[in-house]
Amino acid sequence: MELENFWRKLKMENKRLIDFKVFLNGIWRENPILFIMLGLCPTLAVSGSVRDALGMGIAVIFVLTGSNFVVSLIRKIVPNHVRIPVFIVVIATFVTITDYILAAYSPQIHKNLGVYLPLIVVNCIILGRAEGFASKNNVFNSILDGLGMGIGFTLIIFIISSVREILGNGTFMGRNIFGSNFEPFLIMIMPPGAFFVIGFLIALKQKIEKGSKKC
Amino acid sequence: MSKKEIFTGIIVLTFICVLSGYLLAQVYKTTKPKIEEIKAEQEEKLNKEIFPEGEKFEEKEINGVKYISVLDSEGKEIGKIFEVKSFGYGGDIYFKVGVDNEMKIKKIKIKEHNETPGLGAKIKDEKFLNQFTGKTKEEIYLKKDKAEGKIDAITGATISSRAIVDGVRKLLEKIENGE
Numbered sequence: 001m002e003l004e005n006f007w008r009k010l011k012m013e014n015k016r017l018i019d020f021k022v023f024l025n026g027i028w029r030e031n032p033i034l035f036i037m038l039g040l041c042p043t044l045a046v047s048g049s050v051r052d053a054l055g056m057g058i059a060v061i062f063v064l065t066g067s068n069f070v071v072s073l074i075r076k077i078v079p080n081h082v083r084i085p086v087f088i089v090v091i092a093t094f095v096t097i098t099d100y101i102l103a104a105y106s107p108q109i110h111k112n113l114g115v116y117l118p119l120i121v122v123n124c125i126i127l128g129r130a131e132g133f134a135s136k137n138n139v140f141n142s143i144l145d146g147l148g149m150g151i152g153f154t155l156i157i158f159i160i161s162s163v164r165e166i167l168g169n170g171t172f173m174g175r176n177i178f179g180s181n182f183e184p185f186l187i188m189i190m191p192p193g194a195f196f197v198i199g200f201l202i203a204l205k206q207k208i209e210k211g212s213k214k215c
Numbered sequence: 216m217s218k219k220e221i222f223t224g225i226i227v228l229t230f231i232c233v234l235s236g237y238l239l240a241q242v243y244k245t246t247k248p249k250i251e252e253i254k255a256e257q258e259e260k261l262n263k264e265i266f267p268e269g270e271k272f273e274e275k276e277i278n279g280v281k282y283i284s285v286l287d288s289e290g291k292e293i294g295k296i297f298e299v300k301s302f303g304y305g306g307d308i309y310f311k312v313g314v315d316n317e318m319k320i321k322k323i324k325i326k327e328h329n330e331t332p333g334l335g336a337k338i339k340d341e342k343f344l345n346q347f348t349g350k351t352k353e354e355i356y357l358k359k360d361k362a363e364g365k366i367d368a369i370t371g372a373t374i375s376s377r378a379i380v381d382g383v384r385k386l387l388e389k390i391e392n393g394e
Contacts, residue, residue, distance in 0.1 A: 048331065074231070081216065082224040086231050093235035097242050104246035107253045186371050189334060 018140045026148025032125045033156040033198065034205045039125040043157055044194040046116050050173050053161035055109045056116055057154025059098055063120050064129060064153075065146035066094045071134040072142035078135075087130040088121075095121045125153060160197045164188045265313035265322040266294055280389070285313075294321055297390075301382030304374040305329035308338070312386055320347045320355075323383065328375075335375030343369055343376070352387040355380055 032038050039060075046056045070090050078086050099117050102110040110117070120126065129149055134142040166172055168189030170182040187193050262272045262283060269285040276282070283296040294315045301308050306329040313321035325339040337343060346366050347355065356364030357373070357380055368376035 045331075048334070078227055078231075079220055079224045081220070082228045085228060089228075089231050089235050093239060096239055100242050100246040100250070104249035104253070107257070190371060 018144070020144065022137075022141050023144040023148040026145055026150070027152040027155065030149075031152040031156060031205070032128075032149050033153060034202050036125075036128065038128045039123050039153060040198070042116060042119060042123055043153075043160065043198065044191055045119075046113075047157050047161040047164055047194050047197075048189050049169070050158065050161045050165050052112050052116075053157045054154070055113050056120075057150070057157050059102070059113065059117060059120060060123065060125065060153050061147065061150030063091065063094045063098055064126055064150045065143055067091045067126055067130055068134040068142040068146035069139060070094075071130040072137060072139045075135045083135060084127075084131070087127060087135075091126050091130065092121050125149060156201065159201065160194060163197050164193050168193055261311055261324045261326065262296060265296055265311060265324055269293065272296070292316070297386055298326070299382045299386050301378040303328060303330050303338075303378040304335050304372070305331060308375070308378055308382070310379065310382070312383055314387075314390070318351075318387065318390060320350050320383065320387075323347050323379070325379075330372070330375045334369070335372040337369045337372060338375050338379055343367075343379075347383060352384060352391065355384045355387070 026032065030036055033040065033043055042056060042060075046052045067087070067090050071087055074086070074090075095118060098120075099110075102113070102117065129145060133145045137145070162172065166177065167185050168187070170176060170178040170184045185193075188196070259272070262269065262285070266285045268287060270288045271286040271290075273284045273286065274281065275284045281298070284292055285294045285296060287293045294313055297312050297314065299310055299312055301310070307327075308325065308330070309327040310323055310325045312323050315321045323344045325344070328336065328338065330336045330338060350365060353363055354365040357366050357368045357377055358364045359368060359373075360377070364380075366376070366380055
């Protein structure tokens, strides 16, 4: 219900060419992980260490912005019934280009991201935004949405991975912060740890929003 | 759905696929030499890390097994480097094993792996890999698997650790049975 109202409001506002609310929307209100709950699989998988999480986040920002841009550019010439395959081709192209470019010019990040880079293709945030936003909005807003959603994703995955790495491994960005006497909570670095942290973050977001609305 | 709609659908999809195919081919062509250069560089760096005193690395083959013969500055063979493939938790792990002339492990370096970041990915840490240095075939078991074993598994990543240990031991067995 709330979502529907929001879309209606967005559609009305959409007469404006550039709407910066779209950008902030992805970072906080409709954050891809905490609100739309898309892309949870890569979130669980790469949030074990901060460095990998940041690499993943940056790759997602690039692919999401690029695919949103192209999708909104071609949205008027793509017939409705072939739109999903077209979006997937566009996304896969972007991911593969990112893969090659990273391998050629930044081999260290490429090595750290490993299998997760090709997996961005099936990251549902990308297709979700292509279908849910870029195919219905103009180019500028779509780029803003891609950036906002990407940054929102990166921010949350950074927080999750910080908590998991510090508690589960006793390190931050690979640097030891507790000294050798610290016995890490192993469960934090394993998949359940990610669920705990995501759960707490979602609850926290709800609390903050509900609190500010006084309902 | 009218015939016209189907037709435009086919045209658009074909056009997009051809375009992205062309784009990918271009990107592939421009990045390929660079990627191969980096790969060769990393290969050499790994070899050099395993045998810092090695001067020349020659690729050789015995009975279908490929290995790299390490020569020192006088052209004498001081060891061999083998590439091993082992099945870990997240797929194949490729690693290089340096063996000296007495068939003892010199050093191990992980080349490629898809293990879980933060857990299995620790197999590439020096702390784990240095345990192998100087060990013989009988000692290469996980401590928890066999009493003679002298290798500590990584906490929470037994499968990844075991993959390396088994891979190394099988390699040494192969070498002993006459390469």
